[in-house]
Amino acid sequence: MFIAAKAVAVTLLVGSFGALTSPETQAAYEKKAAIEETRVACMKEQGLTYLAQPVTKRKWQPGERERLTGGYEALRAYRAKYGFGVWSPLVHPRDTVVNPVSGENPNNDNMMAMSQEELKKWRAADDRCFAKAAEQHLGKTVTSYDGYLTQLDAALDASLAPLDKDEQLTRLGRQFATCLGVSETKPSVLAELGRTQYTKQASEVARKTWKGKLPKAPDGRTVILKPHLKPAEAKPYLDKEITSALKDLECGKSFYAAYSPKAWAAKERVYQEFAVDFAL
Numbered sequence: 001m002f003i004a005a006k007a008v009a010v011t012l013l014v015g016s017f018g019a020l021t022s023p024e025t026q027a028a029y030e031k032k033a034a035i036e037e038t039r040v041a042c043m044k045e046q047g048l049t050y051l052a053q054p055v056t057k058r059k060w061q062p063g064e065r066e067r068l069t070g071g072y073e074a075l076r077a078y079r080a081k082y083g084f085g086v087w088s089p090l091v092h093p094r095d096t097v098v099n100p101v102s103g104e105n106p107n108n109d110n111m112m113a114m115s116q117e118e119l120k121k122w123r124a125a126d127d128r129c130f131a132k133a134a135e136q137h138l139g140k141t142v143t144s145y146d147g148y149l150t151q152l153d154a155a156l157d158a159s160l161a162p163l164d165k166d167e168q169l170t171r172l173g174r175q176f177a178t179c180l181g182v183s184e185t186k187p188s189v190l191a192e193l194g195r196t197q198y199t200k201q202a203s204e205v206a207r208k209t210w211k212g213k214l215p216k217a218p219d220g221r222t223v224i225l226k227p228h229l230k231p232a233e234a235k236p237y238l239d240k241e242i243t244s245a246l247k248d249l250e251c252g253k254s255f256y257a258a259y260s261p262k263a264w265a266a267k268e269r270v271y272q273e274f275a276v277d278f279a280l
Contacts, residue, residue, distance in 0.1 A: 070260030083241030179251035
């Protein structure tokens with residue numbers, strides 16, 4: 001299995017903190033529903049069938065809000081079992097904390113029943129319809145869903161850029177890096193450094209046993225391969241990841257407490273702007 005980064009990040013970061021949905025998040029849900037309605041109508045005009053994907057709202061795990069905003073106890077509890085969250089899905093395949101249940105695309109059955117030529121035509125038409133919907137409901141100019149994801153990735157990166165110039169965060173970042181013994185001090189990179197390292201490791205393990213031609217990722221993203229290992233085979237990797245994750249946390253305790261709330265707030269605004277429903 002493989003996924004294309006950076007889109008993976010969208011599925012790991014989640015939404016509004018209050019007990020009630022914020023007006024901005026509610027507006028994002030409504031925009032997502034409107035986008036799907038427009039896609040259905042647009043495809044019908046071309047004699048094709050598209051089934052609207054329902055609005056998906058994130059189901060919060062216990063302690064997840066606290067962890068994503070830098071809460072030490074919540075972070076430590078998570079990392080003591082799951083590390084950075086890279087190898088743990090293989091070791092704990094039935095654990096919904098690291099293997100969340102996601103809704104299946106209602107168009108999958110129709111797509112699987114199409115010939116290669118029919119599917120190519122259908123996807124091209126859907127890209128045109130998605131572009132129309134994105135312009136109408138989001139004010140975004142794209143040519144395809146992949147183009148939308150590229151813009152989303154760029155917007156997420158841009159949202160974090162001011163944090164890399166924050167004096168408090170850069171000072172804490174230098175202290176964090178010194179404790180870890182790494183040369184990287186950029187806050188936005190440090191925050192993801194451990195997960196990035198172990199994601200690269202997992203991808204390299206998968207690459208060694210990959211059969212056939214390696215998949216290609218869309219422009220602007222990289223291929224992340226997922227190893228096919230049994231829980232017992234993946235556990236030694238997770239054990240080392242947990243040790244690293246706990247050291248990372250102890251070194252970065254003050255850093256995460258200051259950085260994570262600001263980073264989440266910045267990303268949430270982007271998810272609302274792009275109507276990324278399942279991230280809210």
